[in-house]
Amino acid sequence: MAEALTTRTNGELDSIVLSKFLLTAAAANGADPDRIAREAGVPDWALAEDEVTIPARRTMHVWELVERALDTPDSPVSIAGLYSLGALGLFDYLFVNAPTLGAAMETSTRYLHFITTNGRFALHTQDERETTFSFHYLEGEPRQVELAEQFALAVLCARSRGVTGTPVHPLHVGFSQRAPRRHANLADALAAERGVDFGQDRATVTFRTADLARPVLGADPRLGAILSRYAATLPPPPPADWRDQFRQALDTCLAEGPPALDHVARRLTMSRRTLQRRLAESGTTWRTELDAARRRQADLARRTGHPTNASLADRLGYSDPRSLRRAVRRWSAEESDERGEGGGPTAGA
Incomplete structure (x- = not known):
C-alpha cells in the first residue's frame, strides 16, 4: 500500500x-x-x-x-x-x-x-x-x-x-x-x-x-x-501549549459566570475525565488552576476598576464575600513567601 x-x-x-x-x-x-x-x-x-x-x-x-x-x-x-x-x-x-x-x-x-x-x-x-x-x-x-x-x-x-x-x-x-x-x-x-x-x-x-x-x-x-x-528564519508554527490554552479557556469561562470543570472541558472539546487526566499529566489539578485563575481575575479587576467584595466574589464564583477575603489573605501570604519577606498576611479585601 x-x-x-x-x-x-x-x-x-x-x-x-x-x-x-x-x-x-x-x-x-x-x-x-x-x-x-x-x-x-x-x-x-x-x-x-x-x-x-x-x-x-x-x-x-x-x-x-x-x-x-x-x-x-x-x-x-x-x-x-x-x-x-x-x-x-x-x-x-x-x-x-x-x-x-x-x-x-x-x-x-x-x-x-x-x-x-x-x-x-x-x-x-x-x-x-x-x-x-x-x-x-x-x-x-x-x-x-x-x-x-x-x-x-x-x-x-x-x-x-x-x-x-x-x-x-x-x-x-x-x-x-x-x-x-x-x-x-x-x-x-x-x-x-x-x-x-x-x-x-x-x-x-x-x-x-x-x-x-x-x-x-x-x-x-x-x-x-x-x-x-x-x-x-522561521520555524514551523509552534504547537499551542496545551496548558496555556486550558488557562485561556478557564479565564473565558470564569468571565462568563461561575466556572465549572465540565464547561471548560466542553470548550476544549474533551471529556471531563480526559481534562482531569491532562491536568494530572501536567502536574496540576482543577482546584489549583481554578484558584490561580481567580487570582488573575481578581488582580485584573482591581487594576481596571473598584469592584465591591460582593460583586467580585459573585463574579469569581465564590459562595460569599468572606470566602473571597480568605482567598485574598492566602494569596497575599503566598506572595510574601515568594518574596522571602516572611511577614504576616494583609487583609487586602
Missing part, C-alpha cells in the same frame, strides 16, 4: 489556517462549520488564532466530515473552486511573488511545512521537456487522504493558471487512490492534457518544463526576496 495511505502516530501537524479555510468553504456550501469543528475535535481557541498548529489527524477528520455534510463525492473540487491566493497566508504570498512559475513551485516544496508537516511536495523528475512533482501524505485514513490529495492537486493546478495569467495545464496528473466510479468533475478541474491516472505509488503532477519559465504576473521581486529571507 502506498505510503500516503499509512496511518502513523508521529505527531504530524497542520497550521490552523487550513482547517479554518475548509470550515469557511464548507459553510459557503451550506454545512454547519461549528458542528464539524466540534466533531473533529478542533477547539474554539485554535480557530481564534492564525499562528498555531493542531494535530494533522484533526484536519484529516475535518475533510471526512465536510464530505459527509456536503453529501457529494466532488467536495474537494467544489472547495478548491472557493480557494483564492492569500487564504494560506505567508505560504501563498511567497508563491505569488516568485519571479517564475518554477520558482513559485520551488517555494512550495521548501515551505510546505508552514501549512503542514503531514504533506510532502517535491521535485520528482525533470528533463528539458517535462518536470514532475510528487505529493503525498504521511498520516490519515484512506478516504481522508483521497479527499485532501484531490484538493491539494486541484489547488496547485488552479494556482499555476492564476499566477501566470495563461492557460498553463499539466500534462498529466496521477493519484495514489483507486479510481472512483465518477471523476469527470475532478478531471475537468485538473485539465491535464494526457488525462488523470489512479493507483500510482504516490500522487504526481507533470508540467512542460518550458511552462515553468513563465513569469508570475504582478510579482514583486523585491518583496519576494524579503519574504524569502524572512521565511528562511
Whole structure:
C-alpha cells in the first residue's frame, strides 16, 4: 500500500489556517462549520488564532466530515473552486511573488511545512521537456487522504493558471487512490492534457518544463526576496501549549459566570475525565488552576476598576464575600513567601 495511505502516530501537524479555510468553504456550501469543528475535535481557541498548529489527524477528520455534510463525492473540487491566493497566508504570498512559475513551485516544496508537516511536495523528475512533482501524505485514513490529495492537486493546478495569467495545464496528473466510479468533475478541474491516472505509488503532477519559465504576473521581486529571507528564519508554527490554552479557556469561562470543570472541558472539546487526566499529566489539578485563575481575575479587576467584595466574589464564583477575603489573605501570604519577606498576611479585601 502506498505510503500516503499509512496511518502513523508521529505527531504530524497542520497550521490552523487550513482547517479554518475548509470550515469557511464548507459553510459557503451550506454545512454547519461549528458542528464539524466540534466533531473533529478542533477547539474554539485554535480557530481564534492564525499562528498555531493542531494535530494533522484533526484536519484529516475535518475533510471526512465536510464530505459527509456536503453529501457529494466532488467536495474537494467544489472547495478548491472557493480557494483564492492569500487564504494560506505567508505560504501563498511567497508563491505569488516568485519571479517564475518554477520558482513559485520551488517555494512550495521548501515551505510546505508552514501549512503542514503531514504533506510532502517535491521535485520528482525533470528533463528539458517535462518536470514532475510528487505529493503525498504521511498520516490519515484512506478516504481522508483521497479527499485532501484531490484538493491539494486541484489547488496547485488552479494556482499555476492564476499566477501566470495563461492557460498553463499539466500534462498529466496521477493519484495514489483507486479510481472512483465518477471523476469527470475532478478531471475537468485538473485539465491535464494526457488525462488523470489512479493507483500510482504516490500522487504526481507533470508540467512542460518550458511552462515553468513563465513569469508570475504582478510579482514583486523585491518583496519576494524579503519574504524569502524572512521565511528562511522561521520555524514551523509552534504547537499551542496545551496548558496555556486550558488557562485561556478557564479565564473565558470564569468571565462568563461561575466556572465549572465540565464547561471548560466542553470548550476544549474533551471529556471531563480526559481534562482531569491532562491536568494530572501536567502536574496540576482543577482546584489549583481554578484558584490561580481567580487570582488573575481578581488582580485584573482591581487594576481596571473598584469592584465591591460582593460583586467580585459573585463574579469569581465564590459562595460569599468572606470566602473571597480568605482567598485574598492566602494569596497575599503566598506572595510574601515568594518574596522571602516572611511577614504576616494583609487583609487586602
